Amino acid sequence: MDATTAPHRIPPQMPQYGEANHVFELMQNMLEQLLIHQPEDPIPFMIDHLQRDNDYVPKIVILGPPASGKTTIAMWLAKHLSTNLLSVEGLIAKEYSPLAADARMHYQKFKMVPNMLLIRLMQERLKEEDCIRRGWILDGIPETREQALTIQTLGISPRHVIVLSAPDTVLIERNLGKRIDPQTGEIYHTTFDWPPELEIQNRLMVPAGISEGETARKLLEYHRNIVRILPSYPKILKVISADQPCVDVFYQALTYVQTSHRSNAPFTPRVLLCGPVGSGKSLQAALLAQKYGLINVCCGQLLKEAVADKSKYGDLIQPFFERDIAVPDNIIMKVLKQRLDQQDCVERGWVLHGFPRDLDQAHTMDSLGYKPNRVFFLNVPFDSVIERLSLRRTDPVTGERYHLMYKPPPTMEVQARLLQNPKDSEEQIKLKMDLFYRNSAELEQFYRDAITLNGDQDPYTVFEYIESGIINLLPKKVP
Numbered sequence: 003m004d005a006t007t008a009p010h011r012i013p014p015q016m017p018q019y020g021e022a023n024h025v026f027e028l029m030q031n032m033l034e035q036l037l038i039h040q041p042e043d044p045i046p047f048m049i050d051h052l053q054r055d056n057d058y059v060p061k062i063v064i065l066g067p068p069a070s071g072k073t074t075i076a077m078w079l080a081k082h083l084s085t086n087l088l089s090v091e092g093l094i095a096k097e098y099s100p101l102a103a104d105a106r107m108h109y110q111k112f113k114m115v116p117n118m119l120l121i122r123l124m125q126e127r128l129k130e131e132d133c134i135r136r137g138w139i140l141d142g143i144p145e146t147r148e149q150a151l152t153i154q155t156l157g158i159s160p161r162h163v164i165v166l167s168a169p170d171t172v173l174i175e176r177n178l179g180k181r182i183d184p185q186t187g188e189i190y191h192t193t194f195d196w197p198p199e200l201e202i203q204n205r206l207m208v209p210a211g212i213s214e215g216e217t218a219r220k221l222l223e224y225h226r227n228i229v230r231i232l233p234s235y236p237k238i239l240k241v242i243s244a245d246q247p248c249v250d251v252f253y254q255a256l257t258y259v260q261t262s263h264r265s266n267a268p269f270t271p272r273v274l275l276c277g278p279v280g281s282g283k284s285l286q287a288a289l290l291a292q293k294y295g296l297i298n299v300c301c302g303q304l305l306k307e308a309v310a311d312k313s314k315y316g317d318l319i320q321p322f323f324e325r326d327i328a329v330p331d332n333i334i335m336k337v338l339k340q341r342l343d344q345q346d347c348v349e350r351g352w353v354l355h356g357f358p359r360d361l362d363q364a365h366t367m368d369s370l371g372y373k374p375n376r377v378f379f380l381n382v383p384f385d386s387v388i389e390r391l392s393l394r395r396t397d398p399v400t401g402e403r404y405h406l407m408y409k410p411p412p413t414m415e416v417q418a419r420l421l422q423n424p425k426d427s428e429e430q431i432k433l434k435m436d437l438f439y440r441n442s443a444e445l446e447q448f449y450r451d452a453i454t455l456n457g458d459q460d461p462y463t464v465f466e467y468i469e470s471g472i473i474n475l476l477p478k479k480v481p
Contacts, residue, residue: 017270021375031057038157059137060085061159062259065231066142066166067224068217069177070244071251074189075166076141078252079259086133089141090115091187093123101126117149121156128158147230154234162259163235165228166244166251170221177217181206195248261474271296271351271472272373276445277380278438279431280387281457282464283355286380289465290353290472297347301356304337305329315340331363335370342372359437361444368448376472377449379442380457380464384435392428395420 020026032048041047060083066072073089080087094109096102101123105115115123124143127133140160144150168176179192184207190197197203211220232239240258244251273290275283284300291298308316309323315337322329338357341347354374358364367373382390393406398421404411411417424430446452453471457464 018371018373018375021269022373028057054134056134056137059135060139060259061137061161062139063143063160063163063235064139064141064166064255065163065228066244067168067170067173067228068220069173069180069212070166070168071189071248072166072244073141074195074248075164075252075255076139077188079255080139082256083137083139083259085137085139087139087141088124088127088133088143090120090143090145093120093127096123096127099123099126117146117152121149121152124153124158125156144231146227147234150231150234160235161238163239164255164258165232165239165241167241168244170218172245173221174214174217177212178214180209180212182209183207269375270349271353272375273351273353273468273472274374274377274449275353275355275380275468276377276442276452277457278382278387279434280391281380281382282461283380285461286378286465286468287353287355289461290468293469294472295350297341297350297352299338299341299347299352299354301334301338301354303356304341305334308337331366334363335366338367339370339372358445360441361448364445364448374449377452378468378471379446379452379454381454382457384432386458387435388428388431391426391431392422394426395422397421 032051035051036044036047039047060079062079062085064072064076064079076087076089079085094102094105094115101119105119105123108119109115120143124140128138144153176191176194179194181190181192182188183190183197183202184205189195190202190206197206211217242251242254242258271290271294273296275287277283287298287300290296305319305323309319310316315333318333319329319337334357338354342352342354358367389407390405393408395404395406395411396402397404397411397416398419403409404416404420411420446454453467455464455467
């Protein structure tokens with residue numbers, strides 16, 4: 003018998019360790035660097051790569067037409083992310099570099115730097131320790147498709163590419179008001195960004211090449227090149243409108259560069275849905291189970307099934323059900339452990355709701371190794387929950403369920419005999435909601451990477467947000 007066809011019972015701790023320590027991404031990044039650099043002796047190279055621990059430093063390209071504000075956005079991002087800003091002007095101004103001296107001479111004669119010379123300057127700069135440790139932002143580089151392809155061939159690959167876009171008429175008007183501080187290199191504008199300090203105002207200069215004709219010529223050249231550059235960066239490219247306040251552009255750019263791209267790593271979802279009664283946890287769990295094959299684990303349903311099956315735990319739970327009091331946490335945890343340890347949960351993943359409800363339960367679950375890798379809090383206002391639950395009714399004759407607003411009974415005869423579950427009274431709902439929100443702050447603090455969603459909208463819209471949070475990596479939190 004071929005052993006590879008036998009079912010593999012993988013301990014749940016193994017995938018959890020791999021996900022928690024990003025083992026797959028670590029190996030993928032190391033293999034990528036080996037193939038790019040092709041060292042003669044791979045072992046010392048890999049050791050050095052691991053010691054650097056720089057797989058997740060910023061590697062950003064910002065492109066855009068003249069007057070789109072790309073230099074300003076690049077400078078703000080560099081300050082916020084504590085990374086290095088590289089521009090053509092900065093590279094050729096570098097001191098004590100023969101390459102930079104050659105580039106300056108060439109620029110003075112021809113007002114441009116040859117592709118290979120610019121790329122050699124970039125290579126020289128990117129090999130310096132601060133770029134290795136803290137990453138980099140390329141401002142306006144590459145300028146042509148040839149540069150983009152050469153940069154890729156040398157293994158210089160950005161993680162995020164931002165392209166700023168605005169109508170040419172806006173850019174020409176904006177460029178005419180541009181001013182530059184010769185001391186700091188900061189860009190200002192006579193209308194949109196005038197410095198309050200008189201000292202700075204007095205030293206501002208009109209940069210060369212900002213007339214309407216020169217700007218139109220540069221825009222034509224940019225449009226000719228950008229359409230050939232963009233195909234070099236599929237899947238990592240984001241276009242942001244520059245025809246809006248600079249601060250808004252910056253925050254959109256910052257949000258994008260803090261997101262992680264989808265990983266090829268094997269991923270077994272372990273999803274926890276938290277929310278007050280009536281927030282839609284059960285429906286979202288059912289949708290996730292249906293689309294992704296996750297095991298729908300409802301804590302309350304597990305307890306009812308244990309009683310119905312007359313299992314050993316069911317005999318312990320029965321007295322608490324009869325007296326309508328809460329089942330002790332240790333019994334709940336035993337029932338839950340029994341279900342989560344089953345092979346389908348380990349292999350396919352699970353979506354849990356109804357537990358934990360407080361910090362002690364969360365600690366207990368965590369200590370036993372049941373750690374969700376995605377946690378969602380569904381927030382719904384009290385009035386909406388009341389509307390959802392207090393208008394529910396059941397037909398005692400047919401067992402059909404109705405809602406007086408969303409699914410009214412077909413006839414007055416049916417409506418007359420409908421009954422309300424005592425648990426759906428406004429007083430009971432308020433008690434349950436108060437209990438949830440009393441504990442939710444501590445739960446949110448415990449699950450620091452939790453995603454909070456507005457549950458008071460169309461359930462399929464909520465599902466799209468949850469789905470996005472599961473299939474995409476969690477964003478890096480930068481102070």
